[in-house]
Amino acid sequence: MAGLKEVRIRIASVKSTQQITNAMKMVAASKLRRAQTGIIKLRPYAAKLREILQNLSATIDSSDENVFSQARKPEKILLVVIASNRGLCGAFNSNIIKTAVQLTTTTYRQQFLQNNVCFITIGRKATEYFRKRKYNVLESHDELFDQLTFANASILAEKLMKGFAGKEFDRIDLIYNQFKNAAVQQLIVEQYLPITPPGATTPASVAKVESDYIFEPDQETIVRELIPKTLRIQLFKSVLDSFASEQGARMTAMNKATENAKDLLRNLNISYNKARQNAITNAILEIVSGAEALKG
Numbered sequence: 001m002a003g004l005k006e007v008r009i010r011i012a013s014v015k016s017t018q019q020i021t022n023a024m025k026m027v028a029a030s031k032l033r034r035a036q037t038g039i040i041k042l043r044p045y046a047a048k049l050r051e052i053l054q055n056l057s058a059t060i061d062s063s064d065e066n067v068f069s070q071a072r073k074p075e076k077i078l079l080v081v082i083a084s085n086r087g088l089c090g091a092f093n094s095n096i097i098k099t100a101v102q103l104t105t106t107t108y109r110q111q112f113l114q115n116n117v118c119f120i121t122i123g124r125k126a127t128e129y130f131r132k133r134k135y136n137v138l139e140s141h142d143e144l145f146d147q148l149t150f151a152n153a154s155i156l157a158e159k160l161m162k163g164f165a166g167k168e169f170d171r172i173d174l175i176y177n178q179f180k181n182a183a184v185q186q187l188i189v190e191q192y193l194p195i196t197p198p199g200a201t202t203p204a205s206v207a208k209v210e211s212d213y214i215f216e217p218d219q220e221t222i223v224r225e226l227i228p229k230t231l232r233i234q235l236f237k238s239v240l241d242s243f244a245s246e247q248g249a250r251m252t253a254m255n256k257a258t259e260n261a262k263d264l265l266r267n268l269n270i271s272y273n274k275a276r277q278n279a280i281t282n283a284i285l286e287i288v289s290g291a292e293a294l295k296g
Contacts, residue, residue: 018261083123
């Protein structure tokens, strides 16, 4: 059995850790509240705009202006991996990284073997992993989470659209966690470009195609203005979804860590009381033995 000093030191260490995890849980809960409000307000708007974009693309599919819906043979692939800058959020980052690596060994295996799969990472955890293992990382935008605004996300969206329009990439996929609630995050692999036609990712019974539009002021202006704006919003929504999911995962992980610390403290206190009682018993035995020896 460990001595009293060792048990006291461990109890103090666990209490200190418990205070840290409890503080991190409250900080994550505060950030989650703001992020959750933002994504809940943005998601319906982004979903409806995406629907309009898909129908619009189907309507003007023959137009040369509609470069973002041109489906080419996927020879050059770009994966945008959205993770986080910090750890201590359970399996949040590892699931994202695992999914990205799995895509390179299954769906895009042939392109990966030809060194035609590139990465853009958002979040230091993903950046460190892929750079350390010598993956083809074109850019890292870890600073995006420091000031998560639509303007900053739009800069990256412009680069993605420019790269696709310039035929640097034939397909761009987003890999991120979609926020469901504080305890549940859904891993999403979403085709960003080219724009998928209506019903391509939806069952035929559910898909609704409404492509009879009246263009105002004209078709070219709609293509030039609406499609890039929608793509910028889609990227911002994905990053905001990932940020809210990160805070939810961290709050859940820190809550579990705090509860585990309570259980550990309970067991340590039992061990401490046993060790203390054992020390008292030994001291009494020594006193009694000494007294008996003096009598003898």
